[in-house]
Amino acid sequence: MENNTHTLPSLSPLHSPTNPSKALSLSPSLPQPSATVPASLPLSPLSPILNSSGGHNQHCLSPSGPTDQDDLTCLNWLHQRNLLPLQPIPKIPTLPQLESLDPLPIQNQPPSPAKPPFSFSSLIFMAIEDSPDKRLPVKGIYEWIVNNFPYYRTAPSGWRNSVRHNLSLSKSFRRIHRDKSQSVGKGSLWCVCPEFRPALLELEAAEYGQTVIMDTTEISLDSNNPPLSSDPSCSLIPDHEELVAMESVELEEEACEEPEKDPLADSGYIEFHYYQCQQYQYLVLPGDTELDLETVEILQLDAEAQEAAGSLLDLAGGNH
DNA sequence: TCATACGTAAACACTC
DNA sequence: AGAGTGTTTACGTATG
Numbered sequence: 268m269e270n271n272t273h274t275l276p277s278l279s280p281l282h283s284p285t286n287p288s289k290a291l292s293l294s295p296s297l298p299q300p301s302a303t304v305p306a307s308l309p310l311s312p313l314s315p316i317l318n319s320s321g322g323h324n325q326h327c328l329s330p331s332g333p334t335d336q337d338d339l340t341c342l343n344w345l346h347q348r349n350l351l352p353l354q355p356i357p358k359i360p361t362l363p364q365l366e367s368l369d370p371l372p373i374q375n376q377p378p379s380p381a382k383p384p385f386s387f388s389s390l391i392f393m394a395i396e397d398s399p400d401k402r403l404p405v406k407g408i409y410e411w412i413v414n415n416f417p418y419y420r421t422a423p424s425g426w427r428n429s430v431r432h433n434l435s436l437s438k439s440f441r442r443i444h445r446d447k448s449q450s451v452g453k454g455s456l457w458c459v460c461p462e463f464r465p466a467l468l469e470l471e472a473a474e475y476g477q478t479v480i481m482d483t484t485e486i487s488l489d490s491n492n493p494p495l496s497s498d499p500s501c502s503l504i505p506d507h508e509e510l511v512a513m514e515s516v517e518l519e520e521e522a523c524e525e526p527e528k529d530p531l532a533d534s535g536y537i538e539f540h541y542y543q544c545q546q547y548q549y550l551v552l553p554g555d556t557e558l559d560l561e562t563v564e565i566l567q568l569d570a571e572a573q574e575a576a577g578s579l580l581d582l583a584g585g586n587h
Numbered sequence: 588t589c590a591t592a593c594g595t596a597a598a599c600a601c602t603c
Numbered sequence: 604a605g606a607g608t609g610t611t612t613a614c615g616t617a618t619g
Contacts, residue, residue, distance in 0.1 A: 386592085387593080387594075404608090405609085425595060426595085429595065431610085432594085432595080432609095432610085434609080436611085454603090454607070454608045455608085
């Protein structure tokens with residue numbers, strides 16, 4: 268087995284919706300960027316996900332392609348993008364180890380590609396999101412990974428098996444049967460299940476060591492039990508927790524052809540993830556809920572956060 | 588110790 | 604037939 272030299276952060280609580288208590292335990296009050304992420308990493312992995320332009324980023328796959336020296340820093344394109352509809356994400360880093368985010372001097376760069384500090388789920392997510400149509404065949408995912416992460420050029424081919432394994436196993440991805448008339452090549456197209464985009468976004472950000480989970484909250488949507496957050500005194504303070512079932516929420520399943528893959532369907536909970544960066548807060552929903560901004564407002568987010576929440580609801584396909 | 592997430596390998600069936 | 608794809612199972616490691 269290959270020795271993974273990177274210590275990856277745990278998955279978001281969104282990946283364990285049936286375990287709300289654990290989710291609540293993952294609510295650090297202070298920023299906790301991954302200390303294992305090389306300092307040479309660029310800042311924002313949010314870029315590809317949040318690029319709503321729909322266009323294929325041109326410089327992410329530069330004509331010359333990334334060099335082996337690019338290694339992890341080959342992700343520079345990720346933060347070179349001018350997207351971030353969820354802005355304001357103010358300039359971050361507040362941590363000493365992130366003070367210098369410029370690429371390392373050549374002499375300090377590793378001699379050979381190191382394994383990217385991204386899980387396969389994140390890699391697949393980035394690949395799909397970077398495609399013009401937000402869908403890719405398995406082969407296209409391979410190619411994207413190889414083009415953007417030199418490590419996988421020379422890595423044993425077993426990682427491809429892992430990619431396929433992740434595609435099949437992960438609830439975040441779903442298979443789209445190709446139109447027979449347009450079928451070229453083998454297999455199906457794969458896309459990101461919309462309701463899991465925020466979760467993947469969060470995961471990717473966590474692996475990037477930038478975004479900080481400020482709080483994880485679960486809100487009651489039961490009309491008989493108003494959300495605790497409707498209490499004006501209940502504000503988003505660190506370690507503030509709300510735990511309630513979401514019995515009245517009906518997830519829209521039309522976005523996903525395989526509703527049985529939706530872990531929220533039987534979890535009884537919905538999780539709101541708050542991100543805080545300096546004076547801003549961000550809200551990430553699991554997506555495709557029927558929540559509207561009124562629901563969001565009771566969370567008493569500040570104006571910026573509400574704007575971000577609105578963008579996220581748009582992203583998640585919510586109506587408001 | 589346990590649960591969970593993740594990576595990896597392998598077997599198998601299916602499609603092109 | 605062979606390669607690629609998709610699914611499933613199993614096992615090991617890391618982490619909280």
